[in-house]
Amino acid sequence: MAEITRLIHEYLRHDKKFPHVWCPGCGIGIMLGSLIRAIDKTGYSKDDIVLVSGIGCTGRLPVYVDFNTLHTTHGRALTFATGIKLAKPRLKVIVIMGDGDAVAIGGNHFIHAARRNIDITAIIVNNSVYGMTGGQYSPTTPYGMKSTTTPYSNVEHAFNISELAVTAGAVFVGRGTVFHAKLLDSLMEKAFAKVGFSVVEIISHCHTQFGRLNRMGTAVEMMQWQRDHSVTVEKAAQMKTEELKDKFKIGVLVDRELPAYQDEYEKVRRWAKGTEKR
């Protein structure tokens, strides 16, 4: 049996819901493959993993995986996940969000979860647009690009999700693209191993909405665009600022140690009970 067949049988609800609902060539499918490979490598038991999602194309993901799953309201995936982590700190909580879910409607939850440094892994699929609802512009739609609600041009400037997470205080921030699927595997693996708020931003494509309106072509052409416009962090350090103008960095952006929220909270509980002295 091929390796991927074993993973499909073990981690996906392959006998119920497949083929999945996403468009032909959608990056979320590639990201789902990376997710199950990374989880398989980390060696967590299926019962110890909770997968939380919000609304949007990524919101469909928990339907296909065989973990403890939770499909929550728009933008509130991180708040539900915080509750789960505090109630059962032994569980590994993974949150799957889209760009609209994470930094538009749930933007406040995102920065505060990062600031609080609670032990959650946030996986953010950034496709620059609200794909499922009809291609409206989102906070990550680049300046000058078209969407159904900005038919001439987007006059707002885009969020940089990874840099936002770094500034807000996440302990691990990685960025990958769905073209570099093996890099995604390693980024997710590192993020799962990290104690604290870890973020993996995945640059994906929405050829159905964003690509069609901006004449960026099919899924294949958009993946070629990702290949041509991404530079690894190591390579970017040797390049000049002008060369990096229309490129984005991929790889591990931040990896640091900070005390995690649930451990600190446990300490406070022990102090309050009097079982441990300050």
Added chain:
Amino acid sequence: MAEAQKKKDIPHIDIYRAWCKACGICVAFCPTETLARDEGGYPYVKYPEKCINCGWCEIRCPDFAITVEGKKNGKKVRDQFEKESPEKGTAAPGQ
């Protein structure tokens, strides 16, 4: 016989048509042009002998519809052959 041995080393590519949505990613990013698209846009194995078992079609398939079974099979067969006939040596027949 040498040819038969070589054939066993060719990775086995399996395309699951029920899940495939004909996006063309596997064909576009195949480094050796092993795969090609038919009239409906679905992939098929055009030159199986060209496959180098890089596995990128399997990794990049968003629909889990393609699997590449590596050279393990060929290796296993070869190992078995070696185990079964240790006296005869591992030299290919005809040498």
